[in-house]
Amino acid sequence: MQLETYISDLLYRYDCVTVPQLGAFLTNRVSAKLHESTHTFYPPKKVLSFNEQLQNNDGLLCNYMAEIEKIPYQVAVEKVAKQVRAIKSYLIEGETITLQNIGELLLNAEGKILFEPSYNVNYLTDAFGLSHFNAEAVQREVYKETVEAIEAKAPIVLTPEKRSSNWLKYAAAAVILLGLSGFVVTNYYNSQIEQHNQIAHEQANEQLETKVQEATFVISNPLPAATLTIEKQTGNYHVVAGAFRVEDNSTKKVKQLREEGYKARKIGVNRYGLHEVVYGSYDNRRDAINAMYSIRKASNPDAWLLVKQLD
Template sequence: MQLETYISDLLYRYDCVTVPGFGAFLTNRVSAKVHESTHTFYPPKKILSFNEQLHNNDGLLANYIAEIEKIPYGTATDKISKQVKSIKSYLVEGETIQFENIGELILNADGKILFDPANQINYLTDAFGLSHFTSSNVKREVYKETVSAVEATTPIAFTPEKRSNNNWLKYAATAVILLGLSGFGAASYYNNTIENHNQLAQEQANEQLDAKVQEATFVISNPLPAATLSIDKQSGNYHIVAGAFRVESNSDKKVSQLKAKGYKARKIGTNRYGLHEVVYASFENRADAQRELYKIRSEHNRDAWLLIKKLD
């Protein structure tokens, strides 16, 4: 049993994952930050820690293993207990325990477990797809020197009075700002106008369609046979995940259950852990996906989450 795989899966959704009889892995959200010397921007993330004192069984890990492996809860608890005994024996012998995507565990001279978290993975789903980047330092003095060099070679004569009066620079900067603000306002107004126009046109088209349907109801004497409609295949890179399953037949069952509830559920393949992922639906843009995610969390599944992934 790959215990670290199950712990890693749960850390995406929960802030505390307890391994009964061993300890708890905790996550703490930290905000985005900028390194002052390297000018590197880091996205928000969850940092990992380990607390040896929190070792009482809360049922989370055992229930998850029982669900994934389709075994009784008691059997899952026994498997965890055997794995913990093995881990502790290795630690006592002075070995380092490596949990993939989680970190390293080692026993110190006082018999306490030391934890060194891994940094290659971010368990904060809100920051999915974000990575750190470095920006070059802005050196304004360079531009001042460049302006001075241009002025020295320009054929226009600058008198001392004009050189000492920088009001024209202030006026120019103010004009640029005003033009930028007016352009932004005009663009916003244009976009809002287009959106209102499209909405109005859609409402008018719907009214015309309703009128034609009512007219056709009275004119056509013989009912037409039922038409077979083909549903377009879902597309988009924003997916609301319902769950991931080790056994593919369980993922098929989940898709059927969600479709029975009216969702456009489907499978989108396997993740890096070999689990079959099932989604409620897929969307072209993030805003629509986020709205549907809030609705699903409040009405059906509070553990649903948004996956941004380009499908082949």
């Protein structure tokens, strides 16, 4: 199945790969760890999981398929949908679907899809080339008994050394005298500087007041007032260009559409955590529908209308 190859390729670069109408494969980074009983070191990795609730097409898988197979995007969407229908039919018949390097899918008694991940591949590129390995436990020798025996035979006695402390007294007195004299000199120097600065500050204020009183300002040719016109898009009808898992991709899409002449912008993150990009927003539903049909005919057959009140 070619679909599993595309999913596996995307899992190296993205944390979520959605298969439309089937579910999303998610990755969660796990740090390196040591198994205490087996003394096995395991490198960091991405752990796979599956969420059946995330089925809306975010364009990631279909765009990748279209790029690899050199086919139109809509053809890729139909091919994915065909393979998903086949997977669901096998699951209903009670079979287990094995996706190479990804895991196994099967239905439980309630009709929900269960996922058992594969541990053959580590999708964390930072851990490329790393594998688990076993290490022998470090045997540490204890020398406590030997040290106690040596101390019993040759005890070590520490005695304080007797020294004359008279010269220390004189030195301490000299330090105190030097400190006091330095303190007095410093205070006198600081007071002189402060007095000088105060006199200079008063003289500067007198000169400034004189200049202000003598100055007369006359504006004969005032500049015209500047008028800025900022266009802000409003409306609850939005023609959607796409929804992106990575915010940088949505920013690139907005830049591309604006270069093509659209009033594109981002309108926030939807409930699935995807950054939505729109060609434009409209107050009137009919204007939005007309714009959507024009965009579908011109460049993007998957453009669709979203009715949403923005904050």
